[in-house]
Amino acid sequence: METHDSQRTRDADIVIVGGGAGGLELAVRLAKAGHKNVLLIDRDTSHVWKPRLHEIAAGLGRRQVDELGYAGLAEQWGFRFECGTLEGVDPEQRQITLAAIPGREDDSTAEVPARVRGYRQLVLALGGVTPDMGVEGVLEHACLLDSPEDAERIAERFSRGLLANHVAMETAPTGDSGASATQDVAQEAGGKGSAQESPGRPYQVVIVGSGATGVELAAYLHEARGRHDAPAPKDSRVEITILEATETFMPGVSEELREAIHQRLEAQGINIELSRQVAKVSPGSVEISEGDESVTREADLVVWAAGRVGPAIVEEIEGLASNKKRQWKVTPGLQCLEQEAIFALGDCACIDEAPLPPTAQVASEQAEFLAEELPRRQQGEAAQVFEFKDRGTLLSLARAGSVGELGGKLSGKLSHAQGNDGHEDLQVRGRFARAAYQGLQRQHQFLLLGPLKGSAEVVSDVLRHAMGPRLKVH
Numbered sequence: 001m002e003t004h005d006s007q008r009t010r011d012a013d014i015v016i017v018g019g020g021a022g023g024l025e026l027a028v029r030l031a032k033a034g035h036k037n038v039l040l041i042d043r044d045t046s047h048v049w050k051p052r053l054h055e056i057a058a059g060l061g062r063r064q065v066d067e068l069g070y071a072g073l074a075e076q077w078g079f080r081f082e083c084g085t086l087e088g089v090d091p092e093q094r095q096i097t098l099a100a101i102p103g104r105e106d107d108s109t110a111e112v113p114a115r116v117r118g119y120r121q122l123v124l125a126l127g128g129v130t131p132d133m134g135v136e137g138v139l140e141h142a143c144l145l146d147s148p149e150d151a152e153r154i155a156e157r158f159s160r161g162l163l164a165n166h167v168a169m170e171t172a173p174t175g176d177s178g179a180s181a182t183q184d185v186a187q188e189a190g191g192k193g194s195a196q197e198s199p200g201r202p203y204q205v206v207i208v209g210s211g212a213t214g215v216e217l218a219a220y221l222h223e224a225r226g227r228h229d230a231p232a233p234k235d236s237r238v239e240i241t242i243l244e245a246t247e248t249f250m251p252g253v254s255e256e257l258r259e260a261i262h263q264r265l266e267a268q269g270i271n272i273e274l275s276r277q278v279a280k281v282s283p284g285s286v287e288i289s290e291g292d293e294s295v296t297r298e299a300d301l302v303v304w305a306a307g308r309v310g311p312a313i314v315e316e317i318e319g320l321a322s323n324k325k326r327q328w329k330v331t332p333g334l335q336c337l338e339q340e341a342i343f344a345l346g347d348c349a350c351i352d353e354a355p356l357p358p359t360a361q362v363a364s365e366q367a368e369f370l371a372e373e374l375p376r377r378q379q380g381e382a383a384q385v386f387e388f389k390d391r392g393t394l395l396s397l398a399r400a401g402s403v404g405e406l407g408g409k410l411s412g413k414l415s416h417a418q419g420n421d422g423h424e425d426l427q428v429r430g431r432f433a434r435a436a437y438q439g440l441q442r443q444h445q446f447l448l449l450g451p452l453k454g455s456a457e458v459v460s461d462v463l464r465h466a467m468g469p470r471l472k473v474h
Contacts, residue, residue: 011118014038015041019044020346025444028447043085044083076449088316123342124343145213161301214306219264240270264400345363362388
């Protein structure tokens with residue numbers, strides 16, 4: 001029995017925690033449908049579509065990847081937004097606790113105390129993070145790519161490292177003393193975990209994991225090597241290596257698509273090594289296990305892009321069942337087990353009967369489903385089942401082009417037109433792949449901004465100078 005609704009002034013009919021592709025789209029869809037008593041909570045004040053983080057890591061600014069402020073969207077559509085970090089969930093009282101925000105020591109910024117917010121229905125859309133897999137040194141010496149801040153950190157490390165490498169090569173001919181003088185510059189530029197640059201040696205980038213994130217990041221870093229502090233591409237010697245622990249490059253995609261991507265990366269000069277289990281990350285190097293022995297290789301910048309798990313808060317909240325990958329267990333209707341008022345979507349949720357890939361596409365479809373399901377459940381109607389409609393996989397490899405395969409109705413129609421049976425995924429490349437790649441985020445933009453602002457954003461996007469095709473879905 002609900003007893004809290006009349007007792008608190010800051011309650012909301014529906015509280016959504018997490019403003020990623022799923023949470024933000026859900027808030028907008030509900031508000032558009034007339035459900036205005038919706039509260040969206042996120043620890044950041046703006047939204048960046050996560051599949052574009054690799055572009056920020058390659059040097060683009062947040063505005064160039066269409067950063068959107070939550071407060072502005074809330075005002076436009078009529079839901080509420082509040083900045084905060086989830087600290088606890090009390091299913092019995094139907095309330096959540098948001099952690100206190102400490103003030104900064106260097107100024108008079110006030111501390112924001114912990115807050116309690118009540119709900120009638122709660123949706124957890126916190127996304128996922130990259131696990132360190134228990135490998136020593138990952139958190140201390142490698143870069144992750146889970147947030148815009150992570151992406152900006154990679155861009156700075158990469159840019160400064162290239163400059164240090166360039167300076168080392170430039171001064172090398174002056175003799176040992178000149179080369180030695182650049183060592184401190186290189187160490188400072190690379191930051192914690194960088195190797196000291198050797199004159200004449202390429203700047204070494206190692207990306208651990210051959211999933212979509214690692215693959216696209218490799219392609220964009222290769223293209224971006226002359227867009228930073230170093231003077232020009234020809235002077236910015238970079239060697240990029242992708243290390244995959246298994247025997248299969250890009251596990252989870254078709255053999256044909258895997259081969260197409262592999263060929264394009266190799267044509268760019270990107271090294272791909274399989275069956276390479278990283279055992280340790282140290283300042284300036286990675287240690288790779290080879291049976292009973294290990295091999296150490298130089299690495300000025302290490303990006304750890306291996307795997308996906310839910311956020312740490314999953315293990316800290318009692319009363320909500322979770323799995324070993326730190327995901328809340330949900331029913332086929334995305335309801336947390338034994339919790340009629342709590343739902344979860346995206347990377348932080350898992351349907352045991354049918355696990356889904358950790359992609360923005362899945363979160364977006366689940367948001368569309370819950371936008372209709374939550375009001376139905378409030379009316380006492382029977383639970384419906386979420387069905388994922390896979391639209392395929394599309395990747396952008398910077399100047400190497402876009403490539404992927406489409407599924408669903410579009411694939412069927414095009415395959416039929418080509419004389420195929422229409423049941424297989426359709427391989428797409430070139431301009432058609434680029435158009436499909438762009439169209440997927442256009443849908444996201446139009447939903448969040450509406451037809452008028454969405455169209456204006458498209459025009460603005462076209463006029464911006466950027467590195468190749470920049471829009472994608474995984």
